[in-house]
Amino acid sequence: MLPNCKQMAELASKNLDTPLTGMAWLKRKIHMLMCKHCSRYSDQIKLSSKTVSTLDLDLPINEDVKKNVEKTYQELHCRKDVSQ
Numbered sequence: 788m789l790p791n792c793k794q795m796a797e798l799a800s801k802n803l804d805t806p807l808t809g810m811a812w813l814k815r816k817i818h819m820l821m822c823k824h825c826s827r828y829s830d831q832i833k834l835s836s837k838t839v840s841t842l843d844l845d846l847p848i849n850e851d852v853k854k855n856v857e858k859t860y861q862e863l864h865c866r867k868d869v870s871q
């Protein structure tokens with residue numbers, strides 16, 4: 788049985804650390820060929836991971852940017868809680 792989209796999302800994150808092999812890889816590949824949403828999500832996860840890995844984390848953090856990110860995160864998080 789092929790994984791559903793929720794399982795595919797979990798696999799996309801795990802796949803960054805430990806690539807799939809055998810039947811798990813084949814089932815994921817078949818799902819990706821049939822589902823453009825999971826294919827796009829997987830591409831975005833890979834791009835995000837690649838982007839983060841290129842960041843120079845030794846740079847000092849701009850406090851204004853940090854506050855804006857925290858504020859935006861809290862706003863989004865609160866909206867999510869309200870809608871559930």
Ligand SMILES: [Zn+2]
Nearest residue numbers: 792795822825
């Ligand atoms: Zn899917």
